[in-house]
Amino acid sequence: MEKSLRFYMLALILLFCGTGCFNGEPLSLPSGEKNAVGMIRTSRKGLAPxxxxxxxxxxxxxxxxxxxxxxxxxxxxxxxxxxxxxxxxxxxxxxxxxxxxxxxxxxxxxxxxxxxxxxxxxxxxxxxxxxxxxxxxxxxxxxxxxxxxxxxxxxxxxxxxxxxxxxxxxxxxxxxxxxxxxxxxxxxxxxxxxxxxxxxxxxxxxxxxxxxxxxxxxxxxxxxxxxxxxxxxxxxxxxxx
Ligand SMILES: C[S@@+](CC[C@H](N)C(=O)[O-])C[C@H]1O[C@@H](n2cnc3c(N)ncnc32)[C@H](O)[C@@H]1O
CATH class of the missing domain: 3.40.50.150 (Vaccinia Virus protein VP39)
Structure with missing residues (x-):
């Protein structure tokens, strides 16, 4: 495999698995954490007024x-x-x-x-x-x-x-x-x-x-x-x- 291709594949693996994040969002959160993230978002957006x-x-x-x-x-x-x-x-x-x-x-x-x-x-x-x-x-x-x-x-x-x-x-x-x-x-x-x-x-x-x-x-x-x-x-x- 070409060296640069290997580098990109490794970078992708690290991105998805190593950090556990995608686009700054955790890939999988326990439900309590997920509920909190969702409600915090709602309280700052739709419910803010x-x-x-x-x-x-x-x-x-x-x-x-x-x-x-x-x-x-x-x-x-x-x-x-x-x-x-x-x-x-x-x-x-x-x-x-x-x-x-x-x-x-x-x-x-x-x-x-x-x-x-x-x-x-x-x-x-x-x-x-x-x-x-x-x-x-x-x-x-x-x-x-x-x-x-x-x-x-x-x-x-x-x-x-x-x-x-x-x-x-x-x-x-x-x-x-x-x-x-x-x-x-x-x-x-x-x-x-x-x-x-x-x-x-x-x-x-x-x-x-x-x-x-x-x-x-x-x-x-x-x-x-x-x-x-x-x-x-x-x-x-x-x-x-
Ligand atoms: C829809 S949110 C409302 C949050 C906040 N009061 C607001 O208006 O922005 C419902 C909240 O009730 C909490 N909750 C649900 N069951 C509860 C319980 N048995 N005792 C204490 N809090 C509870 C949840 O964790 C969550 O924070």
Missing amino acids: VYAPLAEQIVSDFDLSEKDGIGIDLGSGPGTLIIELCKRTQMHWINADINPNFFPNFYRQAEENDAGHQVSAIFADAHSLPFRDNYADIIVSRGSYHFWEDRVLAFSEIYRVLKPGAVAYIGRGFSRDLPVETAKKIRAQQGKKMKYNVDEKANELSNIMSKLGIKDYRIDRPKPPGSENVNYGIWIEFHKP
Whole structure:
């Protein structure tokens, strides 16, 4: 075999096998890593406009701008909501997620946004939260609860971890101030996979509250003017007395 041809073949073998990369992308990733890479990408592209208005709404609805204390974002993944919450509060925010592959990128993003001192990350399964009773001043979660297998158990864990007087805001979708055109565009990009019956989901959440004996709750279905045919998602706010 000609010397130069041998050189090219060796270079190709090294490229595919030695580095394990193709076009800068790993050739095969464990599923946790793959999910993290995919969700980080989505949070930076299609979903990017969602987080700032949601953080704005949470801070205003729950009066967080002057508050100290601990906030948990359960299933925060890339942690983009936390970064936006850090910009608007002095609180310490914890990214509690079952997939720790998100954490290095999350810490990097926090540092880049001057919020490194305001965040932590912990491996956490919603069904058995690694926090003591009465720990958090607020627990939020976006786009995660529908992955939890035993939602009654997971919501009971959230309730256990809330401080007396604290609030949880858990759900999926968008905040009420997300512009309708933006919401439409995101839903169009998501296609069928994000189609669900909001009435059914509202019933499910109410049933969970009644099973847990939680009386102080509100189902939130954002419907800004002009959003009649756009699914803004479903949220539940509940308080621990
Ligand atoms: C669709 S992503 C949403 C991420 C983020 N909240 C957002 O809105 O950008 C769902 C997240 O829920 C996490 N998750 C799924 N099941 C979980 C569980 N049992 N406990 C904690 N986190 C979970 C996933 O690892 C993932 O980060």
